[in-house]
Amino acid sequence: MHANPHDAGAWSTLGVLLRRSGKLNVAIACHNRALNCAPENANIWTNLGNALTEAGRLADAVAAQEEALRREPDNPRVAFNAIVGLRQAGRFAEALALIDRAGGATADPALRWERALIRLQIGDYVHGFDDYGARRALPTYNGRSATLPAWDGGVLDGRSVFLTSEQGLGDALLMARYLPLVKALGGRVLYEGHADLRRVLSGLPIDEYRGWGGPVDGDVEASQMDLPGLLGTTLASIPPPVRLTVPEEARRKALGILGPREPGILRVGIVWSGRVTFADNARRATGLAPFLRFAEIPGVQLYSLQKGPPEAELAALGPARQLVVPLGPELEDFADTAAMVEQLDLVIMTDSSVAHLAGALGTPVWNLVQYVPYWIYGFTGAWTPWYPTMRLFRQGMDLDWRPVFDAAAGALRAEVRRRTGH
Structure with a gap:
């Protein structure tokens, strides 16, 4: 920075690096210094918006992203950052409208994932679960890669369905309510679950409780997080919590x-x-x-x-x-x-x-x-x-x-x- 204190790109790059290391207030200051040098630069505005969102200054973050959009309305990165900022600020209708305007939501996994989160948040489960599968195409996805044919939620007729835990322990407890419904479709339930949950889930109709990370077998497979969508859950038809086992x-x-x-x-x-x-x-x-x-x-x-x-x-x-x-x-x-x-x-x-x-x-x-x-x-x-x-x-x-x-x-x-x- 001593070489050229008016280098807007250098200031904003420094701000990005500081944000990634968690130094948000300093990052925000660097982005603002960059804007003093280049107030028309949409990339700097959107970088500032990202830092403000992470700092919890949600209204300021949305304002910064709107400035970026005003300058480059057709920039996909700017549009995506604005969508995230609007969602985290609870401005869901505006975020959905921007996704529609950005186009390609059906093809872009990141946009579809944002749309899934918004739709589920507002209780639109029918459409939200349609988009929820987009998470598998994201770089951050940490679930299993499918090796068996995907189960469509239909009658099993004696087939074995391999269900894998995905996301956290709380998600597994949340989705446990669906296991009796899967079993009622007439197949064998092979459940890959967390060791910490084995005893509390032992009373459920699971034919085999598998430890995490073992081999996959069965006729079809699904993630536990897909079960609400596969079984047609709406806001009015959420199954009650399942009865847990306390030894x-x-x-x-x-x-x-x-x-x-x-x-x-x-x-x-x-x-x-x-x-x-x-x-x-x-x-x-x-x-x-x-x-x-x-x-x-x-x-x-x-x-x-x-x-x-x-x-x-x-x-x-x-x-x-x-x-x-x-x-x-x-x-x-x-x-x-x-x-x-x-x-x-x-x-x-x-x-x-x-x-x-x-x-x-x-x-x-x-x-x-x-x-x-x-x-x-x-x-x-x-x-x-x-x-x-x-x-x-x-x-x-x-x-x-x-x-x-x-x-x-x-x-x-x-x-x-x-x-x-x-």
């Missing part, structure tokens, strides 16, 4: 750890982070600190169901660690977690696989969700048709978690009064 040995373990109930005390489980390697986890997760305000409420005892690296935050409580009982070290798989959840009155958490577990068990769960959350939660309202016992507390467009925790704390005080009379 008696897991229940005995949970009772031994939690002990007898204390009168007048509400047992509240908490989870503040999902899998840290998940690309969107930084948006959907918080730290432990905001959850500690629930410990201020008389009549509440917190229990941590958190697993993974974020568990280390509990140690930072020091002498105050009794505010939160750590259950994570006792949880060897999801059967152990399910047994603990059964003994709790309520789970409050940011979105991750435990939300699906609690929802499937029928335990009340308050899910604190990001502004544009996972598509099953829609975009408005306090409830989701996928889990009748789940209540949603939503971020606003400013992505500020404080109002979300304010609302949850107020609701928890009311819940304590309702349950204990205090």
